[in-house]
Amino acid sequence: MMFISAFLSGCATCDRTGSMPESARETLEVLAGQHRVCKVALAVIKNRQLDSIDSATGCRPASAPSHDSVFQAASLSKPVFAYAVLKLVAQGKLELDAPVVGYLPQGYRHQFHPLAAQPTDLVTDPRLQALTVRMVLNHTSGLPNWASGPLKFDSTPGTAWSYSGEGYVLLQRAVEAVTGQTLDQFMAAQVFAPLAMNHSSYVWNEGIAQKLLPGTKANGAARVTMDLKSPNAAFSLYTTAADYGRFLVALLNDDDMLKRLTASPATVDRSLGLDWGLGWGIEGNQDDRYIWQWGNNTGYRAFVIASLRTGDGLVMLTNSENGMELAEPMTQKILPGEHKLFQSSLLGVDILNFFCNTLRLCF
Template sequence: MQSSRVPASRRRFLSVPHPSVLLLAVFLAGCASSNRPDLGSRNLHDTLTVLAERHHVCAVAVAVIKNRQLASIDTATACLPAATLAPDSVFQAASLSKPVFAYAVLKLVAQGKLDLDAPVMTYLPQGYRHQRDLLRAEPSDPVSDPRLAAITVRMVLNHTSGLPNWTSGTLRVGTVPGTTWDYSGEGYVLLQRAVEAVTGLPLDQFMSAQVFQPLAMNHSDYAWNERVAKHLLPGTKANGAPREAMTLTNPNAAFSLLTSAADYGKFMVALLADDALLKQVTALPVAVDPALGLSWGLGWGIERGQDDSAIWQWGNNTGYRAFAIASVRSGDGFVMLTNSENGLELAQPLAEKILPGQHTLFQSPILGTDVLNILCNRLHICL
């Protein structure tokens, strides 16, 4: 649940520090040391342990994929008392929800139940109501912007709908649909309502039938329930202190997935092994940052190198961070789930270790400047 600058989850649920404090935090970020521990000779478990301790990450779980097969699952913890970790430990996956939902949407397209280039409103003849609060069904209001009718299924999946990431006010289309890449969680909720209308099922039940049950993802759900809650790790701040996280009782296609590293690894294996679907995901990407070779496909960011491309997505919910990446050519990759607001600090060193080579995505402002983390890590002001 993120934006291209300060994460939306943080803006929505926490007060923002005074502007002078923000400027100081950004200055400190620019002055921060780039020194990293030497991880080249360490195995994955030791690497995870070093990184978790360095960044105060209480729990991290990583599923590694090699040649389109789930190769290993490893975990580490750096808080006392140590978290009890297992391959089926559950985390909030945040925006890693989006690629799984996109996968299910493409399955519906293959079944002839949706058309990628049909307007989403085709499937919502009664109109669309916008939730003003992400965690509650009400209050809501009907969206009257006529440009909503021009948004297609494809535009939602590749973030060219023109809708904002999130808004608690009146929902309006900001740019002409189909013309500009602009990351949007609101778009995914719009498409969620169309999927629910077409299938006659609420999102959590649809995703269970379409994805989780077929792939034996037994510790995954788009809504909080007792089955997954008993394996759910509590979220933490950047310093390892407990964070009162959101209880995701209302399913949301953009950010409410609860899952384990083992389960998400199964999903990535299924996608990477489906050549036709993977080509569909990556075939017609829209430009995001051409200088860095970054574009966006159907549900995934795409990082293009000289002889390969990678699909990727990051996640940012209150108390949790997540990251997933995979090579289209080799079928190698990994998913990382953490219960820490420092969790994304582990993404780049893990990517460099598991998928050697330059990853330009980490130079992109898409990942944002996490001001509250900077305050906590540099000034020890942990809000």
């Protein structure tokens, strides 16, 4: 496994054509071709303003995405949901250190599959009473990422960092109970409409379908993907690079929100300077702090990062399982310097991609 990791990290940013071009757009085109990323859209933020929307294609026939091309954003769903949750906190409708289950009078019924209504189980573990809104947002809930059966805790809430989509679904249920709205209705009213994110939704619909780019495997072949018709705070966001760029700009210009989400973060990896705030990963060094999140859905990969000091950043959406190969070099282009987050096991080896890219076995 160490050999595989080293092999992939060595090839992730290799340049087969010499030095990279000067512009972000040209760099994007070169990288998309190198890594056979069929469609990629990039929003570039400079000084807390949306600077450009670029796109490229690495497959044939070549037709770059348009500004309103829609992708599955995968786990980039989480920071947008966290932003809306923090707005509810500011409105006094939620408390960060209140138990999530306290907003669910009937308790929490966990779905064995996040997109299937049945089967379910009523969670009775007493540790649920100690799990707060803050713990969900910074991934110290003690819950697993996903559970395909009855929901069980991996650790006591608040004691350790461990990435958890299950926690976000639990908090989603609390938000729905407090607001009386489904997640997609709530997010449309709280975030999408105010920020003019007109091509974004937490559920598949006919409007989304008209602009949605189909997912692809690492070799560029079509990947059968699921239409996400049940809203899920952890991964079901459909959006465009322009829409997500508007969200990131709004966040970067909201000092109170930034202070709240970066205060007292949970430690992820001290050796790499990685923490987790309320909805965002945080990479820190002596000069700056960066907020970031990656996304991994079947047929899609996504990445977002921004500097809290300069207000520069990027949003990258792809319809390719090779998409994360572009994250580090594009980050270097927009935010020069060492970014140790790319050494994290969170962004570890994708075995299916390894077999597809090196052995041409694409499952």
